[in-house]
Amino acid sequence: MxxxxxxxxxxxxxxxxxxxxxxxxxxxxxxxxxxxxxxxxxxxxxxxxxxxxxxxGRRRFEGYVTLHRAHRQRLSEASLRGEFPGVPPSCTQYAALAQMLGNSFHPGQQLRLLIDGEAAFQAMFSALAQAERCVLVQFFIFHDDNLGRRMQQALLERAAAGVQVYVLFDGIGSHALPRHYVETLAQGGVAIHPFATERRSNRFQLNFRNHRKIVVVDGWTGFVGGLNVGDEYLGLKPPLSPWRDTHLQMSGPAVMDLQRSFAVDWHWVTGELPPMLPPRPAQGSADTLITATGPADPQETCSLFFTVAINAARRRLWLTTPYFVPDQAVMSALRLAVMRGVDVRVLLPSRPDHRTVFLASTLHAHDAINAGIHVYRYQPGFVHQKVILIDDDTVSIGSMNLDNRSFRLNFEIGAMNVDRTFAKEVEHMLIDDFAHAVEVTRDEYRKAPYLRRLAMHIARLFDPIL
Structure with a gap:
């Protein structure tokens, strides 16, 4: 031939x-x-x-779906039996969200806002040092750098003290993690595994990543937010430094739902269940709903989460996200919020960490501005926080980005908190962030060179996988 x-x-x-x-x-x-x-x-x-x-392009992972939905069914049945509290009067606007997630608002949470990596990891290391019975740790990314080794040492110390330590990391997100890092933890008594939706290795499977960030200490103190374990999250790696991020520390019965989320993922990977420690009496003032979403859900729960949150706003909706690639439902909800007279503001990075996503985000930002949404770009460094402030009483902090990967392809988790005092604290934080940002005008798109504008439109064609 x-x-x-x-x-x-x-x-x-x-x-x-x-x-x-x-x-x-x-x-x-x-x-x-x-x-x-x-x-x-x-x-x-x-x-x-x-x-x-x-x-x-692969869309199915039936084994995990079956396990996950069976877990959801058990939670739903427990709710019908009255084992979970109903929706408090202050949270009725989110009743549909709680029903969709098969979860409940838990009253009495104590909340602590953790601004940026130094404060967040100091709080996490302090909590880990006091662990007496069990530690659950889950991150999308672990790096074998200074912060990663500090985390490794903290976990080894707890395991040596007789604490049961369980660690999950995403196999693709932590692809650069050397084998010896994991082996050192395992040899030191830490139970550690990579997460994948298939128990067999599949090098062709890049979707369905576990983007959750969870730390639970003794079943009572929990952490969720946007940070991973690596020096860049402390702002130590130019050109994206300083790194702007937000994490949340909570104590109260809602931490049980963080344990449940971790347990489902752990059971899928290992076939075993970690300890589930009972909650203690509530002492705080916040009502908290743990929002665990992912592609195993029968509905697109993350996209619907954003839609419900946006539709609940009556006076103010401020949100921060590193990637602004809204689907049609979320963009329509944002447009309707503007029409209701809501003060809608979106805080975005001024520097890209993924250029294709940044180009698509820029075009979506232009559409948002045309719809009356105020878009800002954070100037000092890269903004990675995922925070929503609704009116004067509701705050969501978690791992969800405003893009299709979070909407439909990644496993995510966050906490929606209804508490006026905590919302006021977050308001002050975001006012400071906006003070370090510049508002974007239509000129960002209109005055861009033709080839750059063309690149934006080409990048937007890839929205379904961004």
């Missing part, structure tokens, strides 16, 4: 494979926009899209 004939045969085989993959995409992609984008590329440009589809 001559070289031209071989090239022709390979091209035909690629197009056939592309058509087969396009049929798979049409049958399995959740949204029509995503199905259309994949099918179009696979049919006409299989040379470019076939390999990425192998990594990004």
């Amino acid at each position: 001559s070289l031209p004939q071989l090239v022709t045969l390979l091209a035909m085989l690629l197009h056939v494979a592309g058509i087969v993959a396009a049929m798979h995409a049409m049958m399995n992609t959740r949204t029509p926009q995503g199905a259309f984008a994949w099918a179009l590329g696979l049919v006409f440009l299989p040379y470019v899209t076939l390999v990425p589809y192998l990594y990004l």
Whole structure:
């Protein structure tokens, strides 16, 4: 067979494979926009899209889904039996959210706002040092750097003291973590495993990452937020430093739901359950709903979480996110909030950490400005916090980004807190953030060079996988 004939045969085989993959995409992609984008590329440009589809196009992981939904069903049945409290009067606007998540608001939480990495990790290390019975730790990213080794040493010390220590990290998010880091922890008595939705290794599976950040100490003190374990989260790695982030420390019965989320993931990975320590009497003033979302849910819970939160706003909606790639439902909710007279503000980074996402975010920001939304870019460094302030009483802090990856592809977790005192504290934090930001105008897009504007529109075509 001559070289031209071989090239022709390979091209035909690629197009056939592309058509087969396009049929798979049409049958399995959740949204029509995503199905259309994949099918179009696979049919006409299989040379470019076939390999990425192998990594990004898979939608199913039935074993985990079955386990997760069985857990949700047990929670729902427990709620019907009255084992969980109902929705407090101050939280009725979020009743649909609680019902969708199969979860409840827990009264009496004690909350502590942790601004930036130094404060957050100091609080986490302090809590870990006082652990007496059990520690649960889950992060998307662990790095073998100064902060990573401090975390490693803290966990080893607790294990040596007889504390049961359980650690989960995401296999893709922590792809650079060396084997010896994990082996050192395991040899020191720490139970540690990578998370994946398939128990068998699959190098073609990049979707369905576990983006959750959870620390639970003795079943009572819990942490959630945007930080991972690495020096960059302390602002030690230019050019993105200083790194702006927010974490939340809580004490109270809602921490039980952090334990439950961790337990489902741990059980999937290991077939075993970690200890579930009972809650203590509540002593705080906040009503807290733990918002664990992910692609195993029967509905797109993360997108719906943002939609419910936005629709609840009557006077103010301030949110911060590193990636602004809203889907149609979330963008419509934001537009309607403006029409209701809500003060809608979005705080974004001024520097990119992922250029394609940044380009798409810039175009979405332009659309938001045209809709009457006030968009700001944080100037000192990279803003990575995921915070929502609703009116004068509600704050959400967690791992959810405002993009399709969080909406439909990642496992996320956060805490929605209804408490006027805590909301006032967050308001002061965000006022300071906005004071270090500049408001974006239509000129950011209009005065950009033509090729950059073209790049924005091309980047937005990849919204379903950003």
